[in-house]
Amino acid sequence: xxxxxxxxxxxxxxxxxxxxxxxxxxxxxxxxxxxxxxxxxxxxxxxxxxxxxxxxxxxxxxxxxxxxxxxxxxxxxxxxxxxxxxxxxxxxxxxxxxxxxxxxxxxxxxxxxx
Amino acid sequence: xxxxxxxxxxxxxxxxxxxxxxxxxxxxxxxxxxxxxxxxxxxxxxxxxxxxxxxxxxxxxxxxxxxxxxxxxxxxxxxxxxxxxxxxxxxxxxxxxxxxxxxxxxxxxxxxx
Numbered sequence: 001x002x003x004x005x006x007x008x009x010x011x012x013x014x015x016x017x018x019x020x021x022x023x024x025x026x027x028x029x030x031x032x033x034x035x036x037x038x039x040x041x042x043x044x045x046x047x048x049x050x051x052x053x054x055x056x057x058x059x060x061x062x063x064x065x066x067x068x069x070x071x072x073x074x075x076x077x078x079x080x081x082x083x084x085x086x087x088x089x090x091x092x093x094x095x096x097x098x099x100x101x102x103x104x105x106x107x108x109x110x111x112x113x114x
Numbered sequence: 115x116x117x118x119x120x121x122x123x124x125x126x127x128x129x130x131x132x133x134x135x136x137x138x139x140x141x142x143x144x145x146x147x148x149x150x151x152x153x154x155x156x157x158x159x160x161x162x163x164x165x166x167x168x169x170x171x172x173x174x175x176x177x178x179x180x181x182x183x184x185x186x187x188x189x190x191x192x193x194x195x196x197x198x199x200x201x202x203x204x205x206x207x208x209x210x211x212x213x214x215x216x217x218x219x220x221x222x223x224x225x226x227x
Contacts (some may be wrong), residue, residue: 043116043204043218044149044157071142090157098212100170101148104157 002027002076004091006105007030014113019063019078021108023091026072032072034092034102035065050074052087086112117141118219120205126225132193134224139186139207140225147170147208147216148180152201162213163188180185 014091025031035047048059055067061084065076076089091105117140127133139146149171150173164180166178174180177195194198202223208216212215 043220045116045218046216092157096170098163099145099206099208099216100159100211101172102159106156106158108115 002031002095004033004093004103004105006089006091006108008108009053009106010109010111012111012113013081015083016080019076019081019085020028021076021089021091022109023065023105024072025074025091025093027093027095028073029095031093031095033065033067034099035059035063036075036090036092036104037087038100038107039064039087046106047076047089063084066103081112081113082108083114085098086110115125116219118205118207120203120219120222122222123220124223124225126195126227127195127200128227129195129197130218131226132191132196133195133224135190135192135203135205135224137188137190137205137207137219139188140217143207143209143217144186145208145211145213146182146186147206148174149204149206150201151204154198155201159166161191162173178182183188192224200224200226211227 003026033050048057058064092102094102119138147162160174162163162170180190202221204221206218
């Protein structure tokens, strides 16, 4: 069985501060991991995905995530938060390599304080 | 604009009814995915089609069915609707089965009264 746990349903950071959104996974086989973002009243957008090619994955809008097998983690980071980063972020896992049969986390709402 | 279109944007119906949600993928994309986002269940993968064939099933109820047509658009049919089916239904598309990226439509908000 596969699952992801997102620590913290709400995270607040000051504009310009480091953003760290935590995700831990559970998978009986090598996982494929994803981060999605959902801006208010909008659809989802794929930020980045890990497919074992490189442990550090760079995504759109300055975000990146590092796959750490020893910690079963795939945390999302951005060095400097911008007001436009305020959104809900979802971590997801699959064992297929594609986007099918992904299991999503419960989401983390990021608030950016000016 | 992701290039994925979904209609209708909003749908309000009554329990026991049947509705059809439509999705048009980005031009050239062969793979279509359906997801449900509800307050109770969160985000769930429902089903995937690739070039007209069903490729993967997730937590899709037996009351729900989908298909992908020769022109690659897809429809999600929801029948015998219950209050708990109220949710946002997203469609996404990708070029292939393991493409670099995936594009989402704006969603259809279904309200069952």
